[in-house]
Amino acid sequence: MCGVLDSAELVALSRHTRLARHSAGEELAAEGMPVESYANVMRGVVKLTKVLEDGRQQIVGLQFAPDFLGRLFAPDSAVTAEAASDIDLCRVSKSGLERLIAANPKLERRLMEQTLRELDEAREWMVTLGRKTAAEKVASFLYLIATHLDPSADSEQKGRKFLLPLTRGDIADFLGLTIETVSRQLSRLRAEKVIAISAVTQVDVPDLERLRKRCG
Known part of the structure; x- marks a missing residue:
C-alpha cells in the first residue's frame, strides 16, 4: 500500500x-x-x-x-x-x-x-471446496499455508516448515470435512512422507512440488 x-x-x-x-x-x-x-x-x-x-x-x-x-x-x-x-x-x-x-x-x-x-483466490478456493476430494482438500489447505504464511520466504526454496494456525476443528470447518477425516488425511500424508508433523502443530513440507501435485 x-x-x-x-x-x-x-x-x-x-x-x-x-x-x-x-x-x-x-x-x-x-x-x-x-x-x-x-x-x-x-x-x-x-x-x-x-x-x-x-x-x-x-x-x-x-x-x-x-x-x-x-x-x-x-x-x-x-x-x-x-x-x-x-x-x-x-x-x-x-x-x-x-x-x-x-x-x-x-x-x-x-x-x-x-x-x-x-476475489480470484476466493473463486479458486470455491473449486477446492466444491470439486476436490477430501485428500485433495487437505493437501490444498497445507499448500495454501506453506506458500502464504511467510511472504519473505525464498520462492526457490524446495521445502517449508510452519506452525498450523488453525485447530483441526477449524481446518475441518474451513474445508467442509469432519475432524476425523482431516486427521485421517494428515496421517496419510505423513505416512507417505509428503509431510512430517511434530509437536501436534509443527509441519515440515520437505518438497513443496510433491505436495502441490496432491492438490488435484
Missing part, C-alpha cells in the same frame, strides 16, 4: 497509523459492527468467519501478510475477523485512509488490484 505514496503522503498516512499486536484468539472486528479502521496484516494469520442464525460458524477466508483487512467504504463489517495466530497489524483510521484514496488514484488502484486478487 505504501509503495505508491510519495514522501509527503507517507508522512500524512503515518499520522493515522499504528502498529497493533494481537494474540491468537483475539477478535479484531465483529460482524455487523461499524468499521472504524482498516489494517495491513504484517505477520501471522487472520481468520474471517460468518455466523448463521442458529449460531453455527463458517470460516469464509484466511488472510496473510501483506493482505488488506477490511472492506473499503463499507459502514459495517460483513464478517468477524479473529487472530488465528499471534499477529502484527498496521492499523490505519478509516477516515484518514479514505481521504488519501480520494487524493491518490495510484493508491486506489493498488487497493483495487489487491481486492480483485483476493
